[in-house]
Amino acid sequence: MNAVESNDLHAFHEWLSAACERGPVPVLTGKNGDMDTVGSAIALASSQPNLMACGVHLGRTAKRVVEQLQAPFRKIASEHTSWPAAIGGLIIVDAAAPGQVGVELPAGVPVCIIDHHATSDWVLDQNDMSLRWNVRATTQIIDKYLLEYSPQSRSDVVRKVLLAGLITDTGRFRHADQGAFESANQMLQHSDIDYASFLQFIESDSTSPSERGSLLRGLSRAKSIDSGAWNIVHTYSGTLEGRLAGMLVGTGAEIALVSRFRDGQTRLTARAPRSSTQQGIHLGHLMSAVAERIGGEGGGHDGAAGWSGKTDRIAAESAFIAQVAIAKRLEEDE
Numbered sequence: 082m083n084a085v086e087s088n089d090l091h092a093f094h095e096w097l098s099a100a101c102e103r104g105p106v107p108v109l110t111g112k113n114g115d116m117d118t119v120g121s122a123i124a125l126a127s128s129q130p131n132l133m134a135c136g137v138h139l140g141r142t143a144k145r146v147v148e149q150l151q152a153p154f155r156k157i158a159s160e161h162t163s164w165p166a167a168i169g170g171l172i173i174v175d176a177a178a179p180g181q182v183g184v185e186l187p188a189g190v191p192v193c194i195i196d197h198h199a200t201s202d203w204v205l206d207q208n209d210m211s212l213r214w215n216v217r218a219t220t221q222i223i224d225k226y227l228l229e230y231s232p233q234s235r236s237d238v239v240r241k242v243l244l245a246g247l248i249t250d251t252g253r254f255r256h257a258d259q260g261a262f263e264s265a266n267q268m269l270q271h272s273d274i275d276y277a278s279f280l281q282f283i284e285s286d287s288t289s290p291s292e293r294g295s296l297l298r299g300l301s302r303a304k305s306i307d308s309g310a311w312n313i314v315h316t317y318s319g320t321l322e323g324r325l326a327g328m329l330v331g332t333g334a335e336i337a338l339v340s341r342f343r344d345g346q347t348r349l350t351a352r353a354p355r356s357s358t359q360q361g362i363h364l365g366h367l368m369s370a371v372a373e374r375i376g377g378e379g380g381g382h383d384g385a386a387g388w389s390g391k392t393d394r395i396a397a398e399s400a401f402i403a404q405v406a407i408a409k410r411l412e413e414d415e
């Protein structure tokens with residue numbers, strides 16, 4: 082661990098200890114309920130009795146893992162949310178903006194943001210803090226904290242939810258870097274986890290006939306266009322947009338874009354292969370720029386990002402495509 086990380090963890094530990102002394106501290110997940118946000122919350126919450134992992138939604142993988150491991154996680158309502166009385170603080174994991182948690186936050190409560198997104202729309206108050214590291218998964222930050230300040234909480238269940246977050250956020254280590262492998266090694270070390278069978282369990286997700294139908298319809302509607310220096314393959318779908326975008330990348334798309342419109346909300350989901358990010362594409366920055374252009378919230382990572390807002394679907398797609406048009410392609414030796 083470098084000096085910056087170890088200072089950050091120390092400051093976080095002080096913040097956390099003070100918050101837990103004041104009262105209960107919810108550890109809130111992002112509303113997409115992906116494995117990284119849920120795994121981070123559950124693992125961190127295991128370190129202190131006053132912490133409680135909670136969120137509005139469990140995604141598919143997270144739901145299966147939480148059920149299988151019987152890990153403590155509390156579902157909370159997205160409206161009229163009842164927060165504990167005498168709340169000591171609030172920790173939000175793996176969410177780049179207030180709109181990504183799906184609940185109204187309690188007023189006047191010190192907040193800590195733990196995240197690894199390249200973009201951040203949080204506005205922090207004096208008693209708030211943020212732990213934002215350039216790592217592949219938020220669970221890597223949590224594991225480093227536990228290793229240093231609460232090693233006894235790193236049970237096999239805790240290690241499994243951490244590892245599951247790392248596996249899914251790196252796309253089964255396809256988007257991993259050296260730090261991600263170091264974290265994986267750390268999580269497995271001195272555990273009884275059989276990595277291959279745990280991976281098999283995570284991947285044993287079956288697609289229902291109706292989901293298969295919408296993936297296929299999404300693929301059949303896909304169009305390939307050029308925008309500036311880049312090729313974009315785009316389509317729309319009512320479900321599994323991330324998975325569909327991954328399939329579009331599989332067609333050789335330099336940028337894959339999937340949009341969806343539901344209940345007055347449009348959502349854009351984009352994916353790019355490493356070859357595109359190496360040549361200068363940063364989807365998180367592009368989605369932030371879309372939000373600046375047409376409103377809503379956008380951001381994420383270089384190769385995976387999203388935007389959501391009230392603009393209609395076609396206008397939102399057009400805004401993204403127009404933003405790509407002005408993205409420069411770096412030459413190989415630059």
Ligand SMILES: [Mn+2]
Pocket residue numbers: 117118175197217218219250
């Ligand atoms: Mn994440």
